[in-house]
Amino acid sequence: MTRFNRRVILVKRPTADATPDCFLVEDEALEPLAEGQLRVAVEYISVDAGMRTMLRGEGYHRQVALGGVILAGGVGRIIESTLSDWSVGQAVRGGLGAQTLATVTPEMVERVDDGFGPLSVHLGLLGGSTGVTAYIGMEQVAKVKPGDIFAVSAAAGAVGAVAGQIAKKAGAYVIGIAGGQRKTAFLVDKLGFDAAIDYKGQDVSAELKRLAPNGINVFFDNVGGAILDAALDHLALRARVVICGAISQYDDMDHVTGPSMYLRLAERQSVMEGFAYFHFPERMEPAKAQLSEWLAEGSIVLPEEILTGIDAYPEALQFMFSGGNLGKLMVKAS
Ligand code: NAP
Numbered sequence: 001m002t003r004f005n006r007r008v009i010l011v012k013r014p015t016a017d018a019t020p021d022c023f024l025v026e027d028e029a030l031e032p033l034a035e036g037q038l039r040v041a042v043e044y045i046s047v048d049a050g051m052r053t054m055l056r057g058e059g060y061h062r063q064v065a066l067g068g069v070i071l072a073g074g075v076g077r078i079i080e081s082t083l084s085d086w087s088v089g090q091a092v093r094g095g096l097g098a099q100t101l102a103t104v105t106p107e108m109v110e111r112v113d114d115g116f117g118p119l120s121v122h123l124g125l126l127g128g129s130t131g132v133t134a135y136i137g138m139e140q141v142a143k144v145k146p147g148d149i150f151a152v153s154a155a156a157g158a159v160g161a162v163a164g165q166i167a168k169k170a171g172a173y174v175i176g177i178a179g180g181q182r183k184t185a186f187l188v189d190k191l192g193f194d195a196a197i198d199y200k201g202q203d204v205s206a207e208l209k210r211l212a213p214n215g216i217n218v219f220f221d222n223v224g225g226a227i228l229d230a231a232l233d234h235l236a237l238r239a240r241v242v243i244c245g246a247i248s249q250y251d252d253m254d255h256v257t258g259p260s261m262y263l264r265l266a267e268r269q270s271v272m273e274g275f276a277y278f279h280f281p282e283r284m285e286p287a288k289a290q291l292s293e294w295l296a297e298g299s300i301v302l303p304e305e306i307l308t309g310i311d312a313y314p315e316a317l318q319f320m321f322s323g324g325n326l327g328k329l330m331v332k333a334s
Helices: 128-142 158-169 181-189 204-211 225-232 247-255 281-297 310-321
Strands: 004-010 023-029 038-046 074-081 091-094 101-104 109-111 149-153 173-178 195-198 216-221 235-243 271-274 304-308 328-332
Touching (some): 004 101, 004 310, 023 310, 074 101, 128 235, 149 158, 149 225, 158 173, 158 216, 173 181, 173 204, 181 195, 216 225, 225 235, 225 247, 304 310
Parallel strands (some): 149 173, 149 216, 304 328
Antiparallel strands (some): 004 023, 038 074, 074 091
16 A cells, blocks of 8 residues: 655745745655665654754755755654564654654654653653753753843743743743733743743833843843843843844844844853753753653643644744744644
């Protein structure tokens, strides 16, 4: 029986927004498995802000080839195996791509635990580019101390929501910056942040000054641009600025708006340090173990925003870039 894979390919490199016409969803007839291969029915596909940079024709990040399947993390189950130690039914996570059936070899995937409910959690709270990223950024760079004033941008998104909750656990006063009242209410009412700023409806600079008159000790930035500048302008002495990402810049990486307030680093004897989670492979298992423990005891949450069906994928990045998602955005492939 011939199996068909439904996959999302890149047909046009976006020059601004990653609009749906940049993608094509098509069916492909699959060859029988070769020795050493596994076939995985993809259940959830991760939608990550950084994917936007992979659609560019050049750059330092990994790139998607024109006509190639969109590179994406995914989680699913083995439905065919040529290897005795990889059983049908085993749940796996890896770079499965934006498609319904992935043909992989064992080094491309890792087994994941079935015990946490829907497999989506392995892309969300326990996912490398999500919960694990937040954990590593907090542990290795932010290094929050009790009493710190901590601010985080894209706070109601996947990485930001987890980073803010970890800061609360560390004893900080936590300020989330996000777009719209639905998100700011969520941060305070559901995640227990101390305060939230709606950057679409409020003056971020004035609000930071009001909420943290003596300055912020740690800023965890996911956004860049004007929000980074506002935070730099309100640093406490010996503050730490964590550069996790800069989503406000990804649609036009040829004209990145750098921080105009960077001299505050000198004035306030402060540091700005970037990180990428994959530079800390030795911290990934400890991060997953700690996040799993918090998840099991119910002391950390990350909502999941799920678009249904592989055909919804072409709209996913635009949805994220216009602030549609609260928590981790994914596409349910099948
Ligand atoms: P996410 O936070 O779940 O979603 C992105 C959010 O960013 C959107 O929901 C939107 O929320 C906000 N946003 C979009 N455009 C914006 C703009 N122009 N100005 C301000 N806010 C904007 O996405 P994610 O995948 O978790 O990524 C978050 C950040 O982490 C990104 O910068 C990403 O590159 C970075 N990251 C870094 C690493 C690493 O290892 N360093 C790994 C993974 C991700 P609003 O409604 O609030 O606008």
